[in-house]
Amino acid sequence: MTPEICPNCGAEVPRRARACPECGADERTGWSDSAAGEHLDLPSEPFEYDDFVNREFGSRSPKPRGIHWFWWLTAVLVLAAMVFFLVR
Numbered sequence: 001m002t003p004e005i006c007p008n009c010g011a012e013v014p015r016r017a018r019a020c021p022e023c024g025a026d027e028r029t030g031w032s033d034s035a036a037g038e039h040l041d042l043p044s045e046p047f048e049y050d051d052f053v054n055r056e057f058g059s060r061s062p063k064p065r066g067i068h069w070f071w072w073l074t075a076v077l078v079l080a081a082m083v084f085f086l087v088r
């Protein structure tokens, strides 16, 4: 059963349409807000997201690990180059 007007967003739904063209609600989702939200919801992983935020913007580690080892590598390479030219 396709409602003429979407109960979720109020848009007109074509009779032959199986889903609302506006919000994507359909028979499977029960034409309801929560079901449509579930239908359209992006995969959310709160724990990994928090971890990511802490790593990138958190105050626990002001210096990201990537940059830390990158500068160590740069320093070692510069020292190696200096030693190379001095020895030569």
Ligand SMILES: [Zn+2]
Pocket (backbone or CB within 6 Å): 006, 007, 008, 009, 010, 011, 020, 021, 022, 023, 024, 025
């Ligand atoms: Zn709708």
